[in-house]
Amino acid sequence: MxxxxxxxxxxxxxxxxxxxxxxxxxxxxxxxxxxxxxxxxxxxxxxxxxxxxxxxxxxxxxxxxxxxxxxxxxxxxxxxxxxxxxxxxxxxxxxxxxxxxxxxxxxxxxxxxxTSHVYSLWIQVVVAAFVSGCFTIMFDGSWFDFLPALLAGGTGFFAANYFHRFIEIRFFAEFLASMIIGVLAYFFVSIQWGVEIDKIIIGSVMPLVPGLLITNAVRDLMVGHLVAGLSKGAEAFLTAFAIGAGIAVVLSFL
Structure with a gap:
């Protein structure tokens, strides 16, 4: 025994x-x-x-x-x-x-x-804002678009995290956040704070793009983990679709 x-x-x-x-x-x-x-x-x-x-x-x-x-x-x-x-x-x-x-x-x-190594929300928002501005420049945007992308990207990232606290489904949180980014980008261009609305939008949504999820999905598929790879790929696709749908809704009405 x-x-x-x-x-x-x-x-x-x-x-x-x-x-x-x-x-x-x-x-x-x-x-x-x-x-x-x-x-x-x-x-x-x-x-x-x-x-x-x-x-x-x-x-x-x-x-x-x-x-x-x-x-x-x-x-x-x-x-x-x-x-x-x-x-x-x-x-x-x-x-x-x-x-x-x-x-x-x-x-x-x-x-x-x-232990948690996650930075506070405000630090994440500040970093996301600067990343948005830098991506706008990287995608051939002008320096006149840097500040609008910085403000729109930071606001959109904060909105995505804020909405996710009340909406468990990330799709809707990211959809609403991308709509806010689209509205802000249009507003900044309309008051001549920005030049190219497409460059501002592209840079601003980059912090919402599920880069790690896409990478993991591809790596899992490459080593033969088909169930995990396809499920992660589907999750990444839904996130990308939510971002694109939010921007499309805004641009279709403005």
Whole structure:
């Protein structure tokens, strides 16, 4: 009975650490194949040579053997925090190299899960505003369009985050934010603060474009994770469609 209890406790420790590592990475914007690979490597470092991991953008399935019980972890929210992904990868490498104990790894993973590296909303808005202005110049806009793009892009990014607090579906938040960007761009050009409305709009919507999501979708498809790649691609398409639809609605009425 004591041996059985020890085996159960070891299994619980392995499952907890692997699921915790996978959950942190998936919530932080890692590709699904990277999450699976990290979980399997952690399992091997803990003496499990035939662990099974299946990851989708919304959930993780893990078992220590093909015929053993499977454990599931639901992922409801995802963001972008690549620093956390790097930290979990570092812990995985240390475990594999025997430089870290199981208990120390568990404590570090829990600390990573509690820590947030996300900047405050106002810092994000300021950065998004300058990025919008710079993208406008990069897309052959004139310096007269820099300030309008800066103001429209910052306002649109703030609106997207503000609306998302009250509207759980990101499609509508991004749709409304892009409409605001279109209205502001038209307004600035009409009062002669800007020259080319198309360049202002293109630069202003760039902070809303799901670049990481598109990259992960392509990478997952390239390594054969068709379900994850297609679902992420569909999510990216809906975001792009929301942005385009919001701008189209504004321009069709003005």
């Amino acid at each position: 004591e041996v059985l209890e020890l085996d159960k406790q070891k299994e619980k420790d392995i499952v907890d650490i692997c699921l915790l590592a996978g959950r942190i990475m998936l919530k932080s914007g890692a590709e699904t194949h990277r999450v699976e690979d990290t979980m399997i490597r952690i399992g091997k470092a803990m003496g499990i040579t035939d662990s099974q991991s299946y990851v989708t953008p919304t959930g993780i399935l893990f078992s220590i053997e093909p015929t053993s019980n499977s454990y599931f972890s639901r992922i409801s929210e995802r963001s972008t925090d690549l620093h956390k992904v790097d930290e979990v990868n570092s812990i995985s490498r240390q475990l594999t190299g025997g430089k870290l104990t199981v208990e120390a790894a568990r404590e570090q993973l829990k600390k990573i899960e509690r």
